[in-house]
Every structure is written in structure tokens, then in C-alpha cells.
Amino acid sequence: MIRLEGITKHYGSFVAVDHITLHVPRGVLYGCLGPNGAGKTTMLRMIAGILRPTDGRVLIGGDDVQANPIGAKMRLGFIPDRPFVYDKLTGAEFLRFVAGLYGQEGDPVERRIAELLEVFELSSWKDELIEAYSHGMRQKLIISSALIHRPECIVVDEPMVGLDPKGARLLKDIFRQFVDRGGTVLMSTHTLEVAEAMCDQIGILQHGKIVAHGTMAEIRRQHAAGDASLEELFLKLTGGHAVRELVEVLGASR
Amino acid sequence: MTQPSLVHVLQPKWRTALQRVRQERASGGGGKLVILALVGSGFWTGAFGLCFYVLRALRSVEEVGVPIAEKMLGIILLSFMSILILSNVITALSSFFLAKDLDLLVSTPVDWLRLYLAKLGETLVHSSWMVGLACLPVLAAYGVVFHGGLLFIPYVLLVMLPLLLLPTVVGTALTLILVNVFPARRTRDLLSIIALGAGAGVILLFRLIRPEQLARPEGFQNLVAFLAVLRTPTSPLLPSEWASRAFMGFLDRDFDPQPLVLLWTTAAAFVTLGAILHRQLYATGFTKAQEGAERFVRGIFWRNTVGVVLLPLPVAKREFVLKDIKLFFRDTTQWSQLILLAVLVVVYLFNIKALPLHRGEQVGFFYVTLVSFLNLGLAGFVLASIAARFIFPAVSLEGRQMWLLRSSPLDLKTLLWSKYWVGTIPLLVLALLLTGLTNILLQVSAFMMILCLVTICALTLAIAALALGYGALYPQFETENAAQIPTSFGGLVFMMTTIALLAGVIIALYQAVYTYLRAVYDHEPVTVNSWMLLWFAVAAVACIVATVVPLRVGLRKMESFDF
Secondary structure, three states, X not given: OEEEEEEEEEEOOEEEEEEEEEEEOOOOEEEEEOOOOOOHHHHHHHHOOOOOOOXXXXXXXXXXXXXXXXXXXXXXXXXXXXXXXXXXXXXXXXXXXXXXXOOOOOXXXXXXXXXXXXXXXXXXXXXXXXXXXXXXXXXXXXXXHHHOOOOOXXXXXXXXXXXXXXXXHHHHHHHHHHHHOOOEEEEEOOOHHHHHHHOOEEEEEEOOEEEEEEOHHHHHHHOOOOOOOHHHHHHHHOOHHHHHHHHHHHHHXX | OOOOOHHHHOHHHHHHHHHXXXXXXXXXXXXXXXXXXXXXXXXXXHHHHHHHHHHHHHHOOOOOHHHHHHHHHHHHHHHHHHHHHHHHHHHHHHHHHHOOOHHHXXXXXXXXXXXXXXXXXXXXXXXXXXXXXXXXXXXXXXXXXXXXXXXHHHHHHHHHHHXXXXXXXXXXXXXXXHHHHOOHHHHHXXXXXXXXXXXXXXXXXXXXXXXXXXXXXXXXXXXHHHHHHHHOOOOOOOHHHHHHHHHHHHHOXXXXXXXXXXXXXXXXXXXXXXXXXXXXXXXXXXXXXXOOOOOEOOXXXXXXXXXXXXXXXXXXXXXXXXXXXXXXXXXXXXXXXXHHHHHHHHHHHHHHHHOOOOOOOOOOHHHHHHHHHHHHHHHHHHHHHXXXXXXXXXXXXXXXXXXXXXXOOOOHHHHHHHHHHHHHHHHHHHHHHHHHHXXXXXXXXXXXXXXXXXXXXXXXXXXXXXXXXXXXXXXXXXXXXXXXXXXXXXXXXXXXXHHHHHHHHHHHHHHHHHHHHHHHHOOOOXXXXXXXXXXXXXXXXXXXXXXXXXXXXXXXXXXOOOO
16 A cells, blocks of 8 residues: 655755665554654655655555655545644634545535544534644644545554543554554554554664564564564664663662 | 853854854855845945935034934934834743743743843844844934044944833833733734734824925924924933934034933833833743633634635635635734735825825826826835735745645645735735726826736736745745744845836836827827837736746745655
């Protein structure tokens, strides 16, 4: 469903994403992990068509995001990490606006808006300007907007940031159901427990490259990690020694 | 605990400013600097030349010359002070209550006095730098004409510093009180209306008082009455009056320390009182400022009015236009500027009506035609300023939401198309209103009426395209305040290009208008000949190029945006 073919992104001499090739099939929830600055957000923004790759291409359902952006984006729902939305629109107006961008209108859209707002417990806020929403409420609204046009795949950057435990649980259930019905989710997260519990496949990024990829069992096998937890694997692959040393130094200095 | 110094508290501000300059230099911003220097020196030379010419003429007039010069300086400083109070009220709201660094400063053990002084200094710089620069050529002209010498330079600083400080303290105190009464987000809306209403009032008052009558002493009964008016201070309690007295005393070799002492002691007393007020009210005000303004909006009005008119459009375009209109009219800082705009139109038409063209005496057909023709340039300039304020920031304002637009199947052409027409249609209405009404007031011929209306329509389409195109070429995605976007380098380049276009079109059409005037003078029938057609075509091509090219370039630039 989502296919990356050697995508690369340079910012001047800095290489943010370095020749990543990846295939996320239909019906899979794929988790993208990596330390800060590893290139996760850049990769997701290239998939969503927000950033243009320096090299390589992104295919969504067979459509090239650069060559046929409309076709590719019609299948996609994107949820960014920072919930910037139009403050002077109400929640319902924002969802109606987003549906319009996908060419949808009328009663089915109104029903979908009511349904999504109900699910995310925003119904009583639907006629209030977004400027009065909390961070978590904005995040819920953006998640609703990514679902409004019934996409085939969802690309989501740090989905749990700002959500309360109930909202986080709801989102996990929604993603699971979405994938069980044949949808595809590609998400980045720093919460290793979430990734371990939710994801069918995992990729670990460092310095713009995928350093490990597969199911948990496959990654353990690849790196001869026995029955190590994802946290241990993550630290091993991304420089965990430094973290341990730091913890020891901090402990000793007390 | 030792308190950090003021310089330390302000460190992020000046370091950011320095870094910006370094980045600009590193990215080859030399060209920008040259253009800015050229425009700046052009403005200063022009303003200095005008003041120099007027002051030299005044100085040669015995008895009344110097008092008139002092009166003029008093009026100029008073106008600057009124502008500064309004500007400080708005700037203080942002720097004391809404700035992003406040969470950090308030949560650290920085004492209240340092916070007050640091933020007061920040407000002073942000709100006064432009007025300070505008004062330079005026004061330089006074210094040169009245032989102030090199000592006049530090003296200017000595007088201007307390004069700029006073409105900053007053503006800050007003904001502090208002924020304690209303939540800050509401206060911002309220202040925008107060500021613009006051600004509009000042413009109207200034226009209706007609200060140009002061320059016509024949209107007074006798010289003594005229002198009496000149020698009476506007108000002895106004700091602007003290400053003008301080300046003229120095320049007239009649130095009196009293106005200087008044300025400095008052400024010191005001800062002290401001600090006491800050100590009493800031904590509660800051807490209130965190409260949101709860507002429920149904949004049915726009859907049932503009939405119905837009029904023939595809849904994406319709929703985009509706969204832009809603955002504009729900943002008080945006729509309230329409009040100022309305006042400007009234003043504009009032000025045309006040022209001495129809005062009984026979005024030549030539002058009426000339004024109507040159009015095209003036109206074009007004439209360019409005486009700079409303259309130029359109692309920049989408910046933070660009993730949504770029990840959706919305075609960028549709986005640009919607932005273009949302801005152009109101501008076109205003253009026709300005030109049509002016021509009716001037009683121009049908030929000139048609020529002017067609030209202003073509110019408006081009000006809007230039504004949008340059806005996309020089986007300011990080700026939160829409009012700051037109004052950027891109805004300056847009204004310069538009002025060049206006000059080009007027020069081209001049040939056609001249042919028409000759035909009328020679009592020949006015026919549109091939010579006139040629120049109409030149003007039309200029407008078409200025419409199509910026939109295409803007679109290409938008396609290359990386977020």
C-alpha cells in the first residue's frame, strides 16, 4: 500500500533521510521508531506529499505522490505531530472544510462529522472556535479530519502526544479496527510500549537510515537478542550504552 | 540570590536579532540590504529636502518664522506621540502578556522590577523604532537650517529618549489595566477597535480642521491675532510641547533647561508609577491573560449568504473561499481595518472635493482632465497599500496549516485562484468606487470616465496578482501577526514594483490622453486613432504581464515549498 523507493532528503549538506526503501502492505500497522533527529518526521512528511524528496519516490496504492499527487492523496489521511489548525473556525466547520478539500459534501459528510465528533467526545464543542480547544482536543480534531474522507491508509506522526489515557486507548482501538478492515497505518512514536503493543511491524531509524525492520520476532532474530524487550533492542541499536553510562554518572553524582 | 542583569534577561532578544542579521548575510542578503538602503535613503532625502525647503523659507520670515517652525515641530511631535500611545498599547499586550518567552521568564526567579524594565524596553524598541527613524530627517532639517551644530545630535537623543519613553509607559499601564478587566484575547479584539477607531478619528479630525489654513494668514483679522495664535502653546502640559520648546530654545541660542528637566523628571516619575502599577496588577493580569475567550459560532450566516452565491463552484474552491472569508471576519485585528479604510476613502473624496477647481472661477478643462488622469496613479497607490495589507500576507497566513493543504488533494492552483479572487473582488469594488466617485466630483468627460474606469480595473487585477505573487515569493510563515508581514522586504519589493507599473501605465496612457486633449482644444471631433490604440495596447500588455507573470511565478514557488 505504501512503498518507498530509495527516498532521500538533503537539507544543504545534512542528510535527513538516506535512501530508504520500504514497503508497508495493506492491513498492517507499521511503527517507525528512532531517536530525536533520526529522520522519522521528514520521512512521514515526504510520504504525505508535504516535503519533496531530493531523490527517490513514494507510491501510495500505486500512485506516485509527486507524479500523481491527487490520486495518491485521495487515499491518504495525515496526522501531524503539531496540531496547527485554523483558530477562527469551529470544530464542525474545520471538518466540513477538510471534507471539501477531498471533494466531499452534503448529508453523508454531515453524518460523518457528527459521528467522528461523537466518537472523540467533541460534540458539545462543535460550534466553538478552535482557539478555545486544548492541545488534546485539537489533536482529536485533527485525527477526525484525517478520517473524514475514509482514507485507505493513515500516516501519523506521534499520535499519542497530548491525548489523555482515554483518548489514547480510543485511538489504539480505532487504528486496530482500521487495520483489521484492510487499512494501513504508518506511525512514528517514541512510546516503545505503544509500539510493542500495537504494531505488526517495526522499523528503527537512525541517522536517516532504517537500521532494523520487521516484526518483533524478526528483529530479535536478526540481532540475536533472545527475548529482549523493544526498549532493550532500541537502546542497543541506537546507542543505549551512552544512556546507561549517563544514568550511572547521574546516580554517582547524587 | 543575585538577580540576573537586565542585559541577561534581554539576551535571547538581542541574540536572535544578531543571528538574523548573520543569517541574512550568510544567505547573500547583500542585494536586500542595498535595496533597503536605497529606499531608506530615498525616503530620508525626500523628507529632509521637503522640511529643509519649508524651514529655510520660514526662517527668512521675520517675527513669525521661528514661532511657526516651533508650532510645526510641536504638531509633528504631538502626532507622533498620539500614534505611539496607540502603538504601545498593542505592543505592550503582546510583549507583557502574549509573548512566547513569558512562560519561561515568569517561572524563573527573575524579580518583578527586572521583568517590568526588560519588557518596557522591548515594548519601547518595538513600537518606537519606526517613529524614531521618521523623526530623523525632520530633526536633521531643523538642525541644519537653524545651525544646531554637531552638539545638536546628542541633544536630540537627550530630548527624544524621555519623549518616546512617556507614551511607552502610558500605553503599557493602559494595557495592564485593560487586561485586568478583560481576558487578553478579548482585550486584543477590543484594543484593535479602540486603536483603529481613535486613528480614524484623528485622521478625520485632522482633515476637517484643515491645518493648511494656518498657512494662509490672510484668513486672520490682523497680524496680532495670527501671532497670538502662534505664540499660544497648544497645551503647556503636553510633553511634545516641552520637547519642541527644548529643541527651539537650543536652536535659537536661547537655551532654557526647564523643558528638559520637565521631560526627564516626568519620564522618571512615570516609570516609577508604571513599576508600582505593574507590581500590583501584573500577576493577576498575567493569569487572566491565559484565559481563552469562549465563543460559540454557528456559522450559518456565511453558509446561507456567500455559500449560496458560491454554489456553482466546485466544492473544494467553495469551501476554501468560505474559509478565507470566515477567518477574515472573525479576526477583529483584520476586519476592523475596514473602518480605517472607510475613513481613508471619505478623506480621499473630501480632498478631491476641496480642490480649488470648482470655486466659481472658470477652471480649464485641461486641469480637470489632468487631475482626473493623475488621480489614477494616486488611486493605484492607495489600492497597492491596501493589497499589501490584505492580499500580500494571504500565502504567509496559510503557513502553519500548510501541512493540511499539502497533504490533501487540493490543487495549488485552486488555492491560488481562491486567494486571488477573495482579495481582488473587494479591491475592484473599492477601485471603481474611488475612481468613479472622484470623476463624478470632478465632472469629467465621458471619454475620461471610461478611460479611467477601464484602466483602474486592469490595474487592480495586476496589483492583486503582484501582491499575491510577491507574497508567495517572500513568505513569512513564522510571523503570527498579519500586520507585520507587509513591512517585510517582500512587501517593500512589491510596493516598488507596483509603483513602477503605475508609472509605466500612466506614461503610456499620457500619450493617448494628450492626443485627446489636443483634439478637444483644436475643436476637432475626438476619434480613437491608431496612435491612441497603440498606447492603449501598451498599457493593456503591461497590465496583463503584471497579472499573469506574478501568479505563475508565485505558483511555481508554492510548489517548491518545503515544510
